[in-house]
Ligand SMILES: Cc1ncc(C[n+]2csc(CCOP(=O)(O)OP(=O)(O)O)c2C)c(N)n1
Ligand code: SF4
């Protein structure tokens with residue numbers, strides 16, 4: 001059994017980065033995720049694993065430092081919260097275009113604009129549909145516990161290299177700030193430069209005499225070639241949809257109604273399922289763990305079983321669009337959720353289910 | 360006295376006829392051709408080859424690096 | 436003796452650096468970008484450090500620098516090259532890392548990255564090509580456009596009351612303790628080319644000795660943007676750019692040069 005600790009979600013993420021053998025962290029302070037950089041600086045991993053940790057002058061600088069590191073085959077991490085993530089988006093698009101590994105944590109807060117510093121889930125569109133420009137996707141993981149804030153670093157690392165694509169961990173102020181018991185995985189040593197070069201023969205570590213030069217770029221002025229490049233990216237995203245969809249089902253075996261949620265909303269929904277079952281309502285929950293690729297196939301199957309679905313998210317309704325696409329009008333799909341940093345209660349969720357779906 | 364003589368070779372097809380090499384030559388060896396190369400540029404050539412001293416001034420200012428320079432010392 | 440008899444391999448005294456690819460530069464005829472590319476590659480070749488050097492191309496006319504320099508390179512988002520370089524150098528402290536940037540890239544959109552990389556004393560070289568204009572996008576006003584100088588977004592000349600003053604960013608960053616070497620060069624005459632090459636050599640020396648940031652500015656021409664022939668552009672540069680951007684070392688060995 002791994003080491004047990006009581007930690008904040010943000011700290012668990014930071015500790016997991018060190019243990020996962022991440023090569024570099026670049027970030028800029030913003031609530032509610034500043035603990036990531038604070039924790040890393042307190043642990044001084046540059047003295048132990050050699051991981052580089054640097055407070056950048058802005059989120060823009062931080063994401064572009066990540067581009068440099070990823071381009072040399074290293075695994076960089078950056079984290080921020082909503083406004084800072086917006087600022088990073090040009091860089092994220094470049095990193096997706098240049099096909100570099102990256103883990104990016106968004107501890108979402110209420111928006112738009114400066115919004116507030118309370119938890120929200122209103123960055124779903126930004127995470128799953130773009131945010132930056134161009135035809136690209138991020139692999140998006142949504143943790144719903146402090147344990148997953150740690151464990152998902154390992155999944156993110158694997159996916160970042162499997163697909164040479166940025167991976168976003170879409171968390172929120174609840175998961176980032178709350179303290180829970182975590183079982184930490186054992187440390188994995190950082191790769192040596194030789195191992196980096198072996199794993200990433202495309203990396204810019206200096207042109208050796210026995211190979212062509214390596215170039216990291218997202219530019220191709222020839223539109224036909226650029227189109228081919230985008231098709232190649234599309235093939236990676238299709239592969240993600242075939243091979244790496246992740247979700248969890250709770251009480252769906254006999255469910256007549258279904259809640260669909262992710263992250264902290266999924267925890268609230270779990271309680272709502274219990275309340276419903278006490279009243280004799282056969283309610284189930286599908287928790288999306290990957291938001292891209294979205295568990296559309298499973299939702300389509302469930303739409304043959306249930307009478308209706310309620311997408312519950314702390315936003316005006318963003319993920320609900322993906323649920324509707326998956327269900328394709330076979331059963332009614334509605335949205336419920338508080339927004340702007342307000343957290344809905346299990347009772348509110350149940351009431352919404354009754355008024356919008358069961359009727 | 361040792362006399363120095365030089366010669367340049369211009370990669371005619373890569374020359375852009377910018378003329379930057381012309382004033383750089385202390386011996387006024389270089390002119391731009393009346394003819395053009397495949398890209399339509401009036402390429403540089405040695406108009407007075409016997410005056411070239413192989414100083415490489417032309418080559419080091421050539422933005423496109425299309426001049427190679429050769430030099431010999433002649434003993435009289 | 437016929438000149439043809441001189442052209443023999445054993446008499447070769449100058450050729451373009453073997454670290455340049457065969458691809459012809461995409462630059463306009465007479466553009467200083469080409470000369471500066473050549474010089475940097477000559478120095479890398481002479482130092483024998485191709486295998487341990489990584490360059491970073493900007494957004495600007497030199498966005499395709501990686502097509503011409505035969506070495507590992509990254510292409511940065513507009514203005515962000517010093518951020519990339521920071522990460523590369525910190526992860527690979529024994530490699531040589533340089534950025535290559537235009538004035539819009541470095542002194543407008545990327546000012547923050549420039550100043551903070553310099554202020555941290557990142558052990559990198561920043562090559563800065565100041566042609567007083569946005570070349571790539573068609574000759575718009577740059578942060579370095581001279582007062583009164585026309586550009587497509589200031590067709591009647593830069594009016595400093597409306598558009599602000601040109602930025603002497605090299606003097607600015609030279610003030611920062613992290614900067615060990617700051618110099619301003621040009622490459623339009625043989626004499627200037629030789630001096631510029633020495634400055635490039637010095638910058639790599641500083642990086643080798645891990646002394647901090649080297650900032651090497653080249654005042655250069657943009658004959659397309661300036662709407663002059665290449666030779667006339669170089670003359671215009673001497674008459675107008677150099678009085679405002681005087682050539683020479685600004686900081687050497689960590690000390691500001693007093694004139
Ligand atoms: C974020 C962003 N904004 C604007 C542009 C458009 N753009 C491309 S190059 C350039 C100016 C480059 O000028 P400079 O750095 O002076 O280099 P030069 O082309 O003169 O060598 C601009 C504004 C861009 N590519 N990206
Ligand atoms: S400087 Fe070079 S490109 Fe320009 S005319 Fe002379 S040889 Fe041709």
Ligand code: SF4
Pocket residue numbers: 365366367383384385386387388389410411412413414415416417418428
């Ligand atoms: S080598 Fe010197 S003398 Fe000969 S053409 Fe070039 S500049 Fe003139």
Ligand code: SF4
Pocket residue numbers: 461462463466467468496566570571656657658659660
């Ligand atoms: S537009 Fe200006 S800077 Fe760009 S290649 Fe042409 S002359 Fe050079």
